[in-house]
Amino acid sequence: MTALARAWAAMSYQEKVYALVRLVPAGQVATYGQIADHIAGCTPRMVGFALSALPPDADVPWQRIINARGGISPRGSDGSARQRVLLEAEGIAFGEDGRTNLRRYRWPGPPPPWLAARGLLP
DSSP: OOHHHHHHHHSOHHHHHHHHHTTSOTTOBEEHHHHHTTSTTOOHHHHHHHHHTOOTTOSSOGGGEEOTTSBOOOOSTTHHHHHHHHHHHTTOOOOTTSBOOHHHHBOOOSOHHHHHHTTOOO
16 A cells, blocks of 8 residues: 555545545536545535535635536525536536536546545556
């Protein structure tokens, strides 16, 4: 096991969520489930909890994580509206149904070398 794989294994699930979300580039989105799939024992709901716990000044692009239907999940107060504004500013378009086209905007996931370095490939 490499040093990077050991460091990854020692991280909390929240730290892993944040590391993965930081990989999602502007103009693309990922789903809660897509992030959870790369973290052992993690569920999409746990990804949502981790992102909701971020402080306002965090460097994690939380707005790029949406639900599996391509929509923005409800957030407290104006969080959902803010998320949509941030995504639209990155070029993400939404239909009248409030959903985005995942075939067009979905992030393909971490590159294989990133996954391999953390021991996440079979």
